Amino acid sequence: MSSTVTLGLIGGLVVMAVLFEMLRRQTLREKYAVTWFLIAVACLAIAVFPRLLFGAADLLGVAVPANLLFFVASIVLMVLTLQHSYELGRLEEKTRTLAEDLAILRMEVEASRRDGPEGQGGATVPLPPDPDV
Known part of the structure; x- marks a missing residue:
């Protein structure tokens, strides 16, 4: 696995983890969470399938x-x-x-x-x- 793929995976997973934690603590509204979730999924998709x-x-x-x-x-x-x-x-x-x-x-x-x-x-x-x- 190349360093670019690893970096993309780590970045996408960190965004997902922070996103779910902010939703759990109710510091992020759901309408913004959808946007950030799609961005994290896109990062993960590009990292896994360059x-x-x-x-x-x-x-x-x-x-x-x-x-x-x-x-x-x-x-x-x-x-x-x-x-x-x-x-x-x-x-x-x-x-x-x-x-x-x-x-x-x-x-x-x-x-x-x-x-x-x-x-x-x-x-x-x-x-x-x-x-x-």
Whole structure:
């Protein structure tokens, strides 16, 4: 067994082990685990059957199979980055909306405390501290 095959097998198995451990500890969501599982399987397949890479390079007209591997890896990284950027933007929008809703609720509670009689109006319920202060 060549060192390239050994390195590919070790890399794929390490990714699989880390992936399953992160899933077990619930630190990785399932929708991301599927992507990483497919990447690990592809690494293992190329390590076990290197002729797949050579055949794909011949089929696509790429002179050096390693160039095809690096190109595909860079495309995968770009797609993952794009997906995470989309998720980050969506979460930032959701956080902004929640902060605005919390500010409105704080204003309503404070207004009801000022306007209500002493025994009513929730004067005994403390507001949570404002994290921005």
